[in-house]
Amino acid sequence: AAAGSVTVRGFYVVSKSYIRICGFEITQTVAHVYSAIRLQASHGSEILNNYIHHTYEAGINLPRTAPSDNVLIRGNRLAYIGIVPTLAVGAVAITVAGDNNRVEYNDISHAGDFIN
Numbered sequence: 001a002a003a004g005s006v007t008v009r010g011f012y013v014v015s016k017s018y019i020r021i022c023g024f025e026i027t028q029t030v031a032h033v034y035s036a037i038r039l040q041a042s043h044g045s046e047i048l049n050n051y052i053h054h055t056y057e058a059g060i061n062l063p064r065t066a067p068s069d070n071v072l073i074r075g076n077r078l079a080y081i082g083i084v085p086t087l088a089v090g091a092v093a094i095t096v097a098g099d100n101n102r103v104e105y106n107d108i109s110h111a112g113d114f115i116n
Helices: none
Strands: 011-014 020-022 025-027 037-040 046-048 051-055 060-062 072-074 077-081 092-096 102-104 107-111 113-115
Parallel strands (some): 020 046, 025 051, 037 060, 046 072, 051 077, 092 113
């Protein structure tokens, strides 16, 4: 978990299970080709209480090409997803592929689509 105020551009996690991403501010102030948080084949992980805003791509992405199972996505605030000063088309806030994933108590606004 992040202690205090920690701002990052994102997390790209591949084949690492039982990862917890908690309490970060995630924003993409320069062009970025990945989602703010992307988990590929990363099982049993948790994405909790993050503030994700002004991104170039999706907010949280568990892609179909490498699904993750038993992931908890809870208590995140997502705003202005796919909306930055030079790009205002909107993107999907949360994309989930895999089995037994839970998405609950997230606050989503200003996105192209909410959950896919």
